[in-house]
Amino acid sequence: MTDDLTVNFTMAVVLAALYSAGFYLLMQRSLMRILIGTVIVGHGANLLLQLAGGPPGRAPILGDAAPEQMTDPLPQAMALTAIVITFALTTFLLALAYRSWVLLGHDEVRDDVEDRRIRRLERRLAESEDEAQEEELEREATQ
Amino acid sequence: MTVLVALPVLLPLAAAGMSLALGRFADFQRIIGLVVLAAIIVDAGVLLYATDRTGPVVLQVGGWAAPAGITLIADRLSALLLVVSAVVTFAVLIYSIGQRLTDYGRERASTTFHPMYLVLCAGVSLAYLAGDLFNLFVAFEIMLSSSYVLITRRTTASRVRAGMTYVIVSLTSSLLFITMIALVYAATATVNLADLGDKVALLPEGLQVALGLLMVIVFGVKAAMVPLHFWLPDSYPTAPAPVTAVFAGLLTKVGIYALIRTQTLVFSHEQPWTLMLVIALITMLVGALGALAQNDLNRMLSFLLVSHIGYMLFGLGVYDVIGLTGVILYVVHHITVQATLFLVSGLITRHTGTVALSRMGGLAKAAPMIAVLFALPALSLAGVPPFSGFVAKLALLQAGAGAGTWPAYAVTGGVVFTSLLTLYAMARVWTRAFWGQVRAPEPDPDPDDELVVGTGNSTRPMVAATGVLVTASVVIALFAGPLAGVSERAADDLMHGETYREAVLGGAR
Numbered sequence: 169m170t171d172d173l174t175v176n177f178t179m180a181v182v183l184a185a186l187y188s189a190g191f192y193l194l195m196q197r198s199l200m201r202i203l204i205g206t207v208i209v210g211h212g213a214n215l216l217l218q219l220a221g222g223p224p225g226r227a228p229i230l231g232d233a234a235p236e237q238m239t240d241p242l243p244q245a246m247a248l249t250a251i252v253i254t255f256a257l258t259t260f261l262l263a264l265a266y267r268s269w270v271l272l273g274h275d276e277v278r279d280d281v282e283d284r285r286i287r288r289l290e291r292r293l294a295e296s297e298d299e300a301q302e303e304e305l306e307r308e309a310t311q
Numbered sequence: 312m313t314v315l316v317a318l319p320v321l322l323p324l325a326a327a328g329m330s331l332a333l334g335r336f337a338d339f340q341r342i343i344g345l346v347v348l349a350a351i352i353v354d355a356g357v358l359l360y361a362t363d364r365t366g367p368v369v370l371q372v373g374g375w376a377a378p379a380g381i382t383l384i385a386d387r388l389s390a391l392l393l394v395v396s397a398v399v400t401f402a403v404l405i406y407s408i409g410q411r412l413t414d415y416g417r418e419r420a421s422t423t424f425h426p427m428y429l430v431l432c433a434g435v436s437l438a439y440l441a442g443d444l445f446n447l448f449v450a451f452e453i454m455l456s457s458s459y460v461l462i463t464r465r466t467t468a469s470r471v472r473a474g475m476t477y478v479i480v481s482l483t484s485s486l487l488f489i490t491m492i493a494l495v496y497a498a499t500a501t502v503n504l505a506d507l508g509d510k511v512a513l514l515p516e517g518l519q520v521a522l523g524l525l526m527v528i529v530f531g532v533k534a535a536m537v538p539l540h541f542w543l544p545d546s547y548p549t550a551p552a553p554v555t556a557v558f559a560g561l562l563t564k565v566g567i568y569a570l571i572r573t574q575t576l577v578f579s580h581e582q583p584w585t586l587m588l589v590i591a592l593i594t595m596l597v598g599a600l601g602a603l604a605q606n607d608l609n610r611m612l613s614f615l616l617v618s619h620i621g622y623m624l625f626g627l628g629v630y631d632v633i634g635l636t637g638v639i640l641y642v643v644h645h646i647t648v649q650a651t652l653f654l655v656s657g658l659i660t661r662h663t664g665t666v667a668l669s670r671m672g673g674l675a676k677a678a679p680m681i682a683v684l685f686a687l688p689a690l691s692l693a694g695v696p697p698f699s700g701f702v703a704k705l706a707l708l709q710a711g712a713g714a715g716t717w718p719a720y721a722v723t724g725g726v727v728f729t730s731l732l733t734l735y736a737m738a739r740v741w742t743r744a745f746w747g748q749v750r751a752p753e754p755d756p757d758p759d760d761e762l763v764v765g766t767g768n769s770t771r772p773m774v775a776a777t778g779v780l781v782t783a784s785v786v787i788a789l790f791a792g793p794l795a796g797v798s799e800r801a802a803d804d805l806m807h808g809e810t811y812r813e814a815v816l817g818g819a820r
Contacts, residue, residue, distance in 0.1 A: 194483060199475060206482050213489040220497035242379070243496060246445050250489050253452045257482055260459055264478065267463075268471045277479070278472045280545045281610070 179219055186212030199265040199275040203258065210254035217247040312361070313370040316383045318354045319393060319436035322347050327429035334422040341408050344425050348401040348432065355393035362390045363797055367814040369442070377816050378506045382442030384815055387801035388639060389439040392568060395643050396439070398783055399560050399650045400432050402776045406654055407553035409772025423464060430457040431557070438565045442815055444495060444502040447569060448488050451533065454565065455481050458558060462550045470549050477546035484532035491525045498522065505815035507577045508808050523578040527570065527587075534566030536624060537594040540617045544601065547616075548609035548666070552657020555609065559616050560650030564642050567623045571638060575805040580630055587628035588718045592725045595621030599732035607666045608656050608740065615692070615736060616649055618729055622707060625722050629710045635802035637706035640795060644691070644699040644787055651688040651780040655681065658773060659744060668740060673749035680774060682745050687781050689741070691788075693734035699787035704730065706795065 186208055193205030221240035226233035228241040265275045272278075279287075326347040330340050362368055367386040371377060385393070407428075411421060434454030441447040459481070463474035496502055498518060499510040511519060528539070535543040543563070547555050574580065580587075598618025605611035623645070626638030656666075658681050663671045675682045691698030704726065711723030787794060804810050 194479070202479055206479075206486065209483075209486045210489075213486050213493065216490055216493040217496070220493040240500075242502075243493070246492065246496075246502075249445075249449065253449075253456075254486075257452075257456060257459075257478075257485075260456070261478060261482070264463060264471065264474060267466050268475065271466065271468050271471055277475050280472075280476070281607075282545075 176219065176223075179215070183212055183216055183219075186215065197276050199261070199268060199277060202277070203261050203265060206254070206261065207258055210250075210258070214247045214250055214254070217243050217250060313368060315354055315358050315361075316368050316370040316385050316440060317372075319351050319397070320383075320433050320440065322350060322354075323429040323433040323436070327426040327433070330429060331422070331426040334426075337417065340425045344404055344429060345401070345408075347429065348397060348404055351432070351436070352394065352397040352401060355390060355397050358385045359387070359390040359394050359797075362387050363800065366810055369814050378501050378503045381446055382503060382505075382815055383437075383440045383446075384442040384811070385440055386804055386811060386814070387797060388568075388571075388805065391639065391643065391797060391801060392439050392564070392646075393436060395646050396432075396435055396561055396564075399646055399780065400428075400435075400557060402779045402783075403553050403557045403560075403650060403654070404428065405779070406556070406657075406773050406776035407551075409776060410551075410553065410657070412772065423460060427457045427460045428557075431461065435561050435565055439568060443504055444492050444507070444573075448485075448492060451488065451565075451569075452485060454562065455485065458562060461554045462546065462558075464551075464554075473546040473549040476542050480532065480542040484529055487525070487532075488529045491522070491529055494525070495522055503815065504572065504576050505808070505812040508812060511577050512579070519578065523574070526573050526578075530566045530570040530573070531590075532566075533563065534570060534624075535563050535617050535620050536566075536590060537597045537617065537621070540594070540598070540620075543617060544610050544613040547613045548607060552653055552660070556650040556653035556657070559613070559653050560646045563616065563620060564646050567620065567627075567638075567642060570624075571627055571635070571805065574627065575635070576808045576811060582630045583634075583714045583716055583719050584628050584630045585716075585718050587624055587630075588722045591621045591624035591628050592722045593621075594618065594624055595722075595725050595729040599729045599736070602736045603732065603739070606668050608659065608668055608671075608744070609653070609666055611668070611736060611740070612649075612652055612656060615733060618733065619645055619649070619692070621729070622704070622726060625726060626707050626710060628722065629714045629719060631710070631714070632799065632802045632806050633706070633713055634710035635805050636795065636799045637703065637710045639798040639801055640706050641703040643794065643798075644703040644784070647780055647784045647787065648688045648691050648700065651777060651784060652685075652692065654773075654777045654780065655685045655688065658777065659685070663744075668743040671744035672747035673745075675745040677749055684774070684777050684781055685745070686741070688784060689737040691784050693737050694730045695734070697788055699784050699791070702788055702791040702795070706798075 190205045190207075190209030190212060193201045193208065196202060196205070221243035225239040226237045228238040268275045326343050330343055333339050358368060362385055367384055370383040372381040372383060375381065407424070431454055434450050434452075434457060437450035438447060438454060441450050459474070459478050462477055463470055466474070492502060495507070498514055499507060501507055501510055511522070514522075532539045547558055550558065595618050598614050598616070598621060602611045602614035602618060605614060622641050623638050626634045626641060628634070629637075659671070659674065660666050662674065662678050662681060665671065687698070691700040694700040694704040707726060708723060711719050711726065714720075
């Protein structure tokens with residue numbers, strides 16, 4: 169709740185570190201680093217979900233403690249689901265990285281089709297320019 | 312009655328399990344998929360009738376009361392989209408079974424395709440029915456994780472590349488989604504959409520704007536809203552035709568649905584919502600201009616898909632009952648038409664053996680059936696009367712003209728201009744692929760045009776399935792009156808969230 173939620177400074181710093189390190193890794197070229205990046209951001213997100221429940225209290229089991237002293241169980245349930253999902257997707261990404269290594273010999277994320285097409289066009293243009301220059305040189309030589 | 316709400320999620324999930332376990336029996340797999348999807352069409356139809364007559368149908372899963380438990384709710388909007396999605400997934404399944412039969416014969420089954428396809432359907436249904444943010448997240452994950460498998464099946468180098476971009480972008484947006492849920496929960500202590508509407512209104516304005524924008528980004532990535540669209544034209548075209556068709560038809564629209572649902576139910580905006588109008592205009596133009604630059608048929612269609620997402624954002628930007636009516640009509644029209652176009656593109660590329668427009672030609676004479684199947688949805692997409700696109704676009708133009716501010720007028724102009732660009736792009740395909748001489752196969756200078764699909768002749772089931780969707784799109788235009796009626800009532804529900812909140816929370820308020 170907004171009124172009684174005190175922000176834990178240590179946790180805020182940890183979160184900031186996890187998110188920034190994770191997103192930095194996500195922007196790398198190698199799929200392995202991206203994978204580690206998603207794992208780290210995933211940890212950050214799950215930790216944030218935990219913290220969203222407010223300060224820690226007693227275990228939320230009926231009859232064990234008064235409801236006011238219990239930790240909010242809902243974010244824990246959600247974090248558990250989120251952890252399972254991120255875990256499964258990490259495994260899938262790992263398999264994809266392996267497949268990429270088998271097929272291409274590396275796990276780098278390649279340029280998209282558009283970029284490659286433009287580069288080829290550039291090369292073709294450069295080649296035709298070279299040819300034109302050579303022809304001109306030949307013509308000058310024969311004159 | 313309430314069990315009907317759970318069936319569109321439970322049936323395909325159960326069928327997916329059976330389909331996976333009994334993967335060796337090809338015929339069984341096919342039949343169970345078709346039967347389950349047909350059952351969902353019926354179920355969704357009944358739901359639509361019931362919700363339109365008596366209001367939203369709510370299922371509190373496990374009997375836990377609303378704000379704490381899991382809520383599944385079908386109102387007019389979700390029931391309508393459920394019907395359309397079920398019809399499209401059914402037709403696409405027939406198409407893909409037909410393709411499989413032609414390529415591999417009757418005996419060989421695909422062990423992964425059918426289960427994953429059914430899981431995808433379950434995810435899409437759950438996204439429409441979810442009554443809380445976290446369940447919406449789970450729905451997105453069910454949908455996306457099966458889509459990861461579908462897009463990277465039978466991996467070639469190009470599919471790995473496309474799959475990587477797709478998976479990484481979707482995964483990043485999912486992580487942002489969890490972050491958003493955590494922040495929303497920290498601020499309001501609830502994730503129930505109906506409950507959030509009341510609680511978010513109490514928050515300080517700055518926090519409301521921040522949470523609202525975070526949601527726009529999360530769902531914007533999934534809906535391929537410019538500038539978050541870059542992954543789409545790069546990854547969709549590499550997948551096989553039926554997979555691309557169902558992705559293009561449904562996945563982006565689920566993003567749009569989530570955007571509409573949260574931005575109307577949870578947040579309130581000034582009217583019209585200028586930021587969304589600006590994004591809509593940019594999305595329309597970037598998509599349409601991108602489409603004109605393409606030589607690859609599938610990439611061109613993907614850019615057009617991005618462009619037409621802009622129309623739906625435009626309706627949301629107008630932010631009144633008329634605007635949302637337009638969006639709903641447009642979503643219904645676009646799901647069918649975009650899926651159809653990708654299926655036809657599959658037929659075209661099978662026939663010609665290439666995706667490059669510059670290497671096609673003379674199809675109108677060689678394959679007149681394909682020409683008809685392409686022409687009808689293409690005209691509909693461009694918004695030519697009397698097709699469904701015209702009806703939907705007219706509603707949007709009316710909304711834009713009635714909004715009464717300069718940004719809205721400017722975007723209305725943008726809608727007309729983009730329609731012309733769409734028509735031009737379609738005419739370009741027509742003149743290049745369908746007119747002219749049949750080209751003899753020659754070595755391709757551009758290795759990216761290589762095709763991985765088989766190039767055998769198209770068979771009857773594939774053509775028939777495409778025909779069903781084309782007919783569906785014409786039927787939408789024929790029944791525009793009743794459909795517009797339902798859409799208007801659904802839009803009215805969206806603008807005044809009382810019915811939704813009342814149905815979910817009941818006596819709890």
